[in-house]
Amino acid sequence: MADRGAEDTWDLIVTPWHVDEYIPAFPMPATATRVTPPDLPAGPAAARMSLLHQAALGAVTRAARPLVLSGDCPTTRAVVAGLQRRHRDLAVLWLDAHGDFNTPAISTSGYLGGMALAMLTGRTPDLFDDTLGLNPVPETNVVLADARDLDPAEREALAAGDVRRVPADPAAITSALGRLGPVPVYLHLDIDVIDGAQLPGARFPSGPGPSLAQIEECLSAAGAATSLVGAYLACAWLPEHADDRSSRHTMTRLAAALGAELAWPEPDGG
Template sequence: MTDHSTGDAWDLIVSPWHLDEHIPAFPIPANTTQVVRPTLSPGPVPVRMSLLHQATVDAVTRTARPLVLSGDCPTARAVVAGLQRRQPDLAVLWLDAHGDFNTPAISTSGYLGGMAIAMLTGRTPELFDDALGLRPVAETSVVLADARDLDPAERDALAASQVRRVPADPAAITAALGELGRTPVHVHLDVDVIDSSQLPDLRFPSGPGPSLSQIEECLAAACGTADVVGASIACAWLPDRVSDQTTRDAITRLVRALGADLVWPDPAVQPL
């Protein structure tokens, strides 16, 4: 197993989007390798997302070890598709307050951001074309941590699935990843997994949960246990608060737990 906990550097990619909506205020670290900012023509949201995700796949495939900061969870679909181009098998560790296991058939809101793991595991074929070449990730290769806020039908779907559910606890994550053997892992984190009293102004706060420090420990445990070949962080704050100093501090801590450092530009300097 490659020890990424102290080794290979991350290639930082920023995708400043929530679904198909650009987030102008999204913070872009000075040491960003690539910013995903394609021109999207008017059209249905899934079509626009497919174009955006194709640009993200292209960015991922140009890097050795991608770390993607975005405004939503479905971006992980593009990161995984890009990683699969050089990884014949891939597992996913998903830390989130929500299950992201809804499908168009069971979702009460139709919100695409709540379907991200279902997208990865091939449960939403009607949403997108196959332009990314995404291969469904086996449910037995998905570890879902926390997921304390579930819709009733989503809860039933997860219970009937083979997704491995664990608490957001370093020991539990270490054990679950150990059961996957030598399979390379993509780590995805939605910041709303963290107790909402510690992270104000989230898009979808879920009340009491693990602390920021505990999630840092989970990320460090994952990198110390598995061959973590890619990572994505959904910086799911409200769009006008995503660049606040408190949010930047939280992002910096989470990225550092993965073994990388962020360099923030001078606020007086015009962003990229």
């Protein structure tokens, strides 16, 4: 994939799992590279996730400009680790209804999917092994958009840290990215940032929020304002809804706002 050429071309990659759960029905665009999940041993979820992330790292490293479609947020570890092999400095734009800034010490649920941004910024040092070679992203290089649904301790951690918080608004995002200077940007979007009424079958709908059209505007603005060297769509629908027509439609529109076309194979039977 790495020799495809044009800087505006996206290399589509699919990681069909949520945390450590394989999702057989995860939709697969016709031109995407599918990361085959390795056989996972019984044991703690974090150890199983490490094996999945190692598999994803290989695909990301071979991609010139990865756009990852995934069923969760934590696999972002593999994408950032891969991008860091080519970009010493990297900024992160994170659009999410949640902060994903929990850690094992403050989480009330222990849900690892709610710790993904904390993982990137080095706040979970003992959760995984270091096989990815991931370097913590400085919090001053992180822009968190929306995050309307926060746990109390998570809210306090964000307030005490250096992550820049902005609304999911194109002008606010453009301004925040401009303050970072000419640094390459990795864009991460969890579909639950979209108003819950527009997300049938989502795992974690978060009630009223920006519309799909507003989020499309945010993605387009980010792409126009900075150099996007990688992107990630966390498509966290319930497994039985992952391949719904409405789910594919949402993924297609979000990818198009980034300048990528998702071509879906014809269903069996024509």
